Amino acid sequence: MRPSLFPKIVIDMTLFLRATTALLFPASLMAQEIPAAEYAARRDSLAARIDSGVIVAFGAPDAVGIRRWSQLPGFRYLTGFLEPNAAFVLVKRAGGGSGILFTASRDPRRALYDGFPPDSAAVARETRLKVRSLPALRLVVDSLVAQRLPVYELRDFATADAANQDSLTRGGRFVADLVARNSGLLVRSVHPIVDSLRRRKSPAELKLLRRAIEATVVAHREALRST
Secondary structure, eight states, X not given: OOGGGHHHHHHHHHHHHHHHHHHHSOGGGTTTTSOHHHHHHHHHHHHHTSSSEEEEEEOOOXXXXXXXXXXXXXXXXXXXXXXXXXXXEEEEETTEEEEEEEEOOOOHHHHHHHOOOOOHHHHHHHHTSEEEEGGGHHHHHHHHHTTTXXXXXXXXXXXXXXXXXXXXXXXXXXXXXXXXXXXTOOEEEOHHHHHHHHHSOOHHHHHHHHHHHHHHHHHHHHHXXXX
16 A cells, blocks of 8 residues: 555445434434433523523534544533534523524535434424524624623533633624623523533433443453453
8 A cells, every 4th residue: 555545435434334323313403312301401400500690501512524423411411402503691680491492504515424414393302402504693692782791601622621711602702702792791601500500410320331331341351362
């Protein structure tokens, strides 16, 4: 094999595997080992920890190059939605909380290896959330800010170490533009609250952790046998 062909073969195989996975396992279904009711309970727990207000959360953007895509932990914890470029708005009022999931369209060419995006009606059934198109996010948030509701954010930085320097992510830009349009607006972070909620594991989460540990043990044993 000529060395110059190796990177292309690796890329082609990676795209093939991603396409096969996307076709066989639709992304929106892959988070459902945690039941929808549990995600709803998590959102209720978050809403209970603020008096009233609007929480704007951002999911992970598209992967770059052949890097494998994964959803951001906080966004996945609240929604279970495994599609890129999504956003989520949770509104807490005196009468309770309600959520809207904003989903992005996909370039038809990318759909060949990333899979086709799930139907909005199916997403609504699976997540128990209202679903709207991502371009409507700004209008919805602006209308809520106009009602003088406090604003909170769950941004899309990759690690907590980058939180204070975050200015280039979609969430960072969105919040900066929101503040620029609304002089004096204070936007608070709900990352500490979400992090504290995630520390406590449900029976379904513990089951998944045990399965992962068992798979790791098996892999280590097989590796030791082969040495």
